[in-house]
Every structure is written in C-alpha cells, then in structure tokens.
Amino acid sequence: MxxxxxxxxxxxxxxxxxxxxxxxxxxxxxxxxxxxxxxxxxxxxxxxxxxxxxxxxxxxxxxxxxxxxxxxxxxxxxxxxxxxxxxxxxLGRMNRIEEIDTGNDTVTVEAGLILEQLHRAVEEKGRFFPLSFGTQGSAQIGGALATNAGGTAVLRYGNMRDLCLGLEVVLPDGRVMTALRGLRKDNTGYDLKQLFIGSEGTLGVITRAVLKLFPIPRGRQTALVGIPDLESSVKLLDRVKAAAGSELTGFELIQRKCIERVAEQLPGVELPGPVDDCPWWILAELSSQAQEGASLEAILAEAFEAGEVANAYLAQSLSDSEAFWRIRESIPEADAIVGNNLHNDVSLKISLIPEFLEVTVKRLYDAYPWLDPSLYGHLGDGNIHFNIGSIPSNLAFENEEGIRRITYEEVVKRNGSISAEHGIGQLKRGHFLALKDPLELEIMERISQAIDPRGIMNPGKLLADRKD
Ligand SMILES: Cc1cc2nc3c(=O)[nH]c(=O)nc-3n(C[C@H](O)[C@H](O)[C@H](O)COP(=O)(O)OP(=O)(O)OC[C@H]3O[C@@H](n4cnc5c(N)ncnc54)[C@H](O)[C@@H]3O)c2cc1C
Incomplete structure (x- = not known):
C-alpha cells in the first residue's frame, strides 16, 4: 500500500x-x-x-x-x-456496552462487542439476549449483524434481523448514519437498517446497534431424542409445536455419525448414553417464563407410542442441558479435526427436508462413492448444515465444484436457499451469481452502486466485480 x-x-x-x-x-x-x-x-x-x-x-x-x-x-x-x-x-476495540435499558428491554452496544460478553452483561440485569451459537466466544455483534446470524433459538426469537431495533453505520464516503432509535414501531419510510443487516460488509461499516432483550427464561427442558428415520423428524416437530407452541426454542436434527465423531475426537464432551440404536437424533428444547410449562417428557411419551421416537435422554439439570448442547455445538470442531469439510448451510421448506436429504445424498454417493457427509442443523428453521467431507480428506476439495453443483441443483429445484446463515462471501459467490434470480441481483447491484459508488466495500464478496 x-x-x-x-x-x-x-x-x-x-x-x-x-x-x-x-x-x-x-x-x-x-x-x-x-x-x-x-x-x-x-x-x-x-x-x-x-x-x-x-x-x-x-x-x-x-x-x-x-x-x-x-x-x-x-x-x-x-x-x-x-x-x-x-x-x-x-472492529474489536469498539467493544463497549453503552446502555442496558430494562424499561425498553433494549441494549445499545458497539459493533466489536463479543456475543458471549453481551450475554453475561445483560444476564446481570436479569435479561436475556437469545442469539447463541458455537463461536459466540469470538463472534462480534457487527459480524452477527452483517451476516444476519441465526443460531439455535431462531424458532422462538428470530435471527438478527428480528433482534435489531437500531443501527449506526459509517457509509463508504465516511458519513455516519445514526439510526439508534430503539423503537419497536417506526413506519417513517424504508427500514434502512435492514439493508445493512445481512449485507456482508458490502454497503458500509456497522459501528453501533440497539438490540432487543427478553426476560430470562425460568423453565428449561432439554432432551436428546433418537428417531427411527428421517420422516419422524418432521412428524415430531409438528407434534412438539402443536403441544408446546411458542415454548419450543430449539429443534436440531443430528445424524448419529456426528455425535459419535464428537465423542471420538473430543474426549472432554460426554454423551448421556449409547446412541447406536438410532440413525438420527433430535436435540429439542422448550423454555418458558413460568417454572411449569408444557411437559417435554409427556410429549415424547406420546411420540414414542406413535412410533416417532425410539429412545430419549431427558436433561435432569441445567448442566445436563448444557452438556447436550455442547455435543451439538462441537460438531464443526470434530469435523474439522477429522479433515476438510465443505461447509453448506442450505435451507428448504421443512416438509421437504427428509426427501431432499435422501435424494441428494444418494446422487452424491453415486457420483463420489468415497464421500463422508456430515448432516445436522436447525431443522425447526428449515436449515441444514449439509457438510461434505471425505476420507482421505483432499478428495472432497478436489471435487468441490461437482459436489456443490449437485447439492445446489437439488436445493434450487425445491425453491430453497444455498445460504441460510453463513452468507455468500467469496466461497459461494460464483454459485450465488449463477443461481440467484437475475432481477433480484440487478436490484442488489443498483443498491450497492447507490450507496458505494466507488465500489470500495468488501470487493470480491457477494456481488460481481464492478466493470467501471
Ligand atoms: C463453528 C461455527 C459455528 C457457527 N454457527 C453458526 C450458527 O449457528 N448460526 C449462524 O448464523 N452462523 C454461524 N456461524 C457463522 C459465523 O459465526 C457467523 O456468521 C458470525 O455471525 C460471524 O461473526 P464474526 O464476528 O466472526 O464476523 P466476521 O467473520 O468477522 O465477518 C462476517 C462478515 O461480516 C462482515 N462484517 C464484520 N463486521 C462488520 C461490521 N462491523 N460492519 C459491516 N460488516 C461487517 C465481514 O466483512 C464479513 O463479510 C458459525 C461459524 C462457526 C465457525
């Protein structure tokens, strides 16, 4: 330079x-x-x-x-x-918490605050910020907003688009848009903050935000549930939603192999018992304000009678519950130890997921018999981490284009999305530009031109290179 x-x-x-x-x-x-x-x-x-x-x-x-x-x-x-x-x-130096307003149930923070530090600070004031995921000890609020992060409680609380009430952004020319009003209702024109949320740093620099807070949930029930087949996952989700309504906070689908891999690669993470009797597992969580809410145990007993559930471990304490979540959140780390994984975070209508997984995995195995898929994700949000590895690990990378093409063809055929959480970045830009609706792309490019006329914001990510 x-x-x-x-x-x-x-x-x-x-x-x-x-x-x-x-x-x-x-x-x-x-x-x-x-x-x-x-x-x-x-x-x-x-x-x-x-x-x-x-x-x-x-x-x-x-x-x-x-x-x-x-x-x-x-x-x-x-x-x-x-x-x-x-x-x-x-942005890491900009990590201050400016105000926790318990009357308005909001917190105003700088963008470089680490997510986990936000959790701790608001808990001291009797409040709860629901965005949570495996890397919350490193991820910061600005990055979570710029990627519209989701995490494990989207079912109940939504993603960052839903959790943000105000934003300050420095525009590419250095001017500052301060829209930190913290209002739940504001119909004065376009909701500009939503343009910057999920824009992956291509429109401006997020510097401060007002985020929603919630009361700390009092009752929490967590279970690791073995199911006999994939179809049962959707039936069980329907059943839990019908019985528990908005108390359903998390509903994660996990392939048995992922749990076994965590146990093998990360000896500090303990399983509640054997998991070899079921091909798929569900990590389900209900949370409520009152100590007494719907009974997860009773719902699972009915599901067992209906043949949707084959085994279940119910958390008996908060530490059991945390241990179950540790298994789920350790999957990417265990995968990374084993070898290279082609990460995917596709989303589809929930009812299509079992058929999508069966068809796509079969197509992939037909083309690449040595594949080692690792399948898990936020089923309750219709979002699956369709991660593909191989043994030896270099085979997956050498065939990356073909593997992604088959996967995304099956996603697009079902009107799904090639990114539910992680965004496009440089990794998926080619596929995104090829698959996104041309008119939607054109509108995005015009917005980018208008806000960033010199094309200096995060080039090479998301949108095509500027021709000018
Ligand atoms: C093990 C693992 C598990 C994960 N689980 C989840 C999950 O469950 N749900 C989920 O949604 N994501 C998940 N992710 C993805 C990732 O953690 C999130 O996308 C996270 O929000 C990124 O935050 P970060 O602070 O690390 O941002 P970075 O990685 O630093 O940046 C992410 C993007 O945002 C832009 N950006 C960063 N800061 C700003 C800013 N201040 N202003 C404008 N643009 C900015 C960057 O240019 C980049 O494009 C996971 C990742 C890993 C490794």
Missing amino acids: DSEIISRLKEAVGSDYVITDEEKARPFLIDWTKRFRGRAVVVRPGSTEEVSRVMAVAYDTRTPVVPQSGGTTLVGGSIPDDSGRAILLS
Whole structure:
C-alpha cells in the first residue's frame, strides 16, 4: 500500500493501531477454516469517529475496505484478497456496552462487542439476549449483524434481523448514519437498517446497534431424542409445536455419525448414553417464563407410542442441558479435526427436508462413492448444515465444484436457499451469481452502486466485480 495512504491512516486512528508488519497482521488475515488467506494493512479504530476518518481516506484514495469482527465466517467474508491493496478494518476495540435499558428491554452496544460478553452483561440485569451459537466466544455483534446470524433459538426469537431495533453505520464516503432509535414501531419510510443487516460488509461499516432483550427464561427442558428415520423428524416437530407452541426454542436434527465423531475426537464432551440404536437424533428444547410449562417428557411419551421416537435422554439439570448442547455445538470442531469439510448451510421448506436429504445424498454417493457427509442443523428453521467431507480428506476439495453443483441443483429445484446463515462471501459467490434470480441481483447491484459508488466495500464478496 502507498506510504502516503498509510500515513493518513495513522493520523486517523493513531500509529499504534495501524499494523503493516506482515507477521503481526497474520492472525487477522486467515479465517476460522484456515482456508482463506489474504494480505492487507490492518487498521483498528477505537470509535465511530475514527471509522469515519478511515473511510474518508479509503473513499478519497479508492482503497478497498474489508470490515472484520470475530473472523468466524465460514465463507471467507472477512478476509481480503492477496493483492495487499486493502484495509482490513478490525472492529474489536469498539467493544463497549453503552446502555442496558430494562424499561425498553433494549441494549445499545458497539459493533466489536463479543456475543458471549453481551450475554453475561445483560444476564446481570436479569435479561436475556437469545442469539447463541458455537463461536459466540469470538463472534462480534457487527459480524452477527452483517451476516444476519441465526443460531439455535431462531424458532422462538428470530435471527438478527428480528433482534435489531437500531443501527449506526459509517457509509463508504465516511458519513455516519445514526439510526439508534430503539423503537419497536417506526413506519417513517424504508427500514434502512435492514439493508445493512445481512449485507456482508458490502454497503458500509456497522459501528453501533440497539438490540432487543427478553426476560430470562425460568423453565428449561432439554432432551436428546433418537428417531427411527428421517420422516419422524418432521412428524415430531409438528407434534412438539402443536403441544408446546411458542415454548419450543430449539429443534436440531443430528445424524448419529456426528455425535459419535464428537465423542471420538473430543474426549472432554460426554454423551448421556449409547446412541447406536438410532440413525438420527433430535436435540429439542422448550423454555418458558413460568417454572411449569408444557411437559417435554409427556410429549415424547406420546411420540414414542406413535412410533416417532425410539429412545430419549431427558436433561435432569441445567448442566445436563448444557452438556447436550455442547455435543451439538462441537460438531464443526470434530469435523474439522477429522479433515476438510465443505461447509453448506442450505435451507428448504421443512416438509421437504427428509426427501431432499435422501435424494441428494444418494446422487452424491453415486457420483463420489468415497464421500463422508456430515448432516445436522436447525431443522425447526428449515436449515441444514449439509457438510461434505471425505476420507482421505483432499478428495472432497478436489471435487468441490461437482459436489456443490449437485447439492445446489437439488436445493434450487425445491425453491430453497444455498445460504441460510453463513452468507455468500467469496466461497459461494460464483454459485450465488449463477443461481440467484437475475432481477433480484440487478436490484442488489443498483443498491450497492447507490450507496458505494466507488465500489470500495468488501470487493470480491457477494456481488460481481464492478466493470467501471
Ligand atoms: C463453528 C461455527 C459455528 C457457527 N454457527 C453458526 C450458527 O449457528 N448460526 C449462524 O448464523 N452462523 C454461524 N456461524 C457463522 C459465523 O459465526 C457467523 O456468521 C458470525 O455471525 C460471524 O461473526 P464474526 O464476528 O466472526 O464476523 P466476521 O467473520 O468477522 O465477518 C462476517 C462478515 O461480516 C462482515 N462484517 C464484520 N463486521 C462488520 C461490521 N462491523 N460492519 C459491516 N460488516 C461487517 C465481514 O466483512 C464479513 O463479510 C458459525 C461459524 C462457526 C465457525
């Protein structure tokens, strides 16, 4: 990068917070999967004003900017290319909680706050922030908003689009849009915050947000439930929804192999008992404000009579419940130890999922008999992590294009989505551009042109390269 630009960046944030040394910059320039690597000058602003100054320099000099929060994206979204031209804008220093308003049930935070720290802080005030997933100890609020993160309680509370009531964004030219009103109802024109949520850093830099809070659930019932076949998963979901209504908080489908792999690879994670008697398992959770709500045990007993359930472990304590969730949340880590996984986070209408899984897995095995799929996900949201590995692991990567093509063909045939959670990033851009409706793509490109006329925001991610 030009030394003149580097000096202006040092003026903007202070020289201690501009990292040009390749060794020191390295941790910011490699992603969680270790698959994506880039080169850039790392800039670590400490306030919205500093972000604004950095963006003004970038706009003026047409320097690409890649916003980065916790770096846990699975699609290479927060890693720059290897040209060394970009600014990697790391938001981690902006981690303050500005206000917890228990009267309005909202919290105002800076974008670099780590999700788990938010959980702890609001719990001390008797409140609950429901977004939760495996990397919550690293992922930050800005990244969760920019990817519209979901997690394990979307069924009941929604994803980040539903949980956000206000946003502050620094635009590509350095101007600041502060829309931190924290209102549940506001019909004064377009809801602009929704444009930036899920935009994967391609429209602006999220610097602050107002998020919804909830009372801490008092009653919690969790069970790890063995089912005889895939069809039973949808029948059981219907049954639990009918009996428990909005108390149903989580409904995760897990292939038996995933549980066994966690036990093999991560000896610290304990299983409640043998799981070899069922091909598929469900992690179901009900939560309620009162101590007494619907009885998960009673619902499962009825499901057992109906043949939808073959085995079940009911959590007897909070620590049992946490142990069950640890199994589910350790699956990506166990997969990563075994070898390379082609991550997928497809979504479909829930009723189509059993048939989709059977047809797609068969098609894939016919083409690649050595495949080692790892299937699990948020069934209650219609979202499956259709992850594909192989033994030896390099075979899956060598055949990645073909594997993804078959998978996405089956998704698109059923009017599903190739990304329910992780977004497009650099990993799925080609498939996204080929498969998305052309008119929807055109509208997205016009929005990007209008807000980012110089095309400096996170280039190479999501949308096609600009021709100008
Ligand atoms: C093991 C594992 C489990 C996961 N489970 C889930 C899950 O259950 N549900 C789910 O939704 N996701 C899940 N993810 C994906 C990932 O954790 C989320 O997408 C997360 O929200 C990303 O947050 P982050 O802070 O790491 O963002 P990063 O990875 O740093 O960035 C993600 C994207 O947002 C952009 N961005 C970051 N910060 C800003 C900002 N301040 N302003 C504008 N753009 C910005 C980046 O440029 C990038 O495109 C999982 C990932 C892993 C590795």
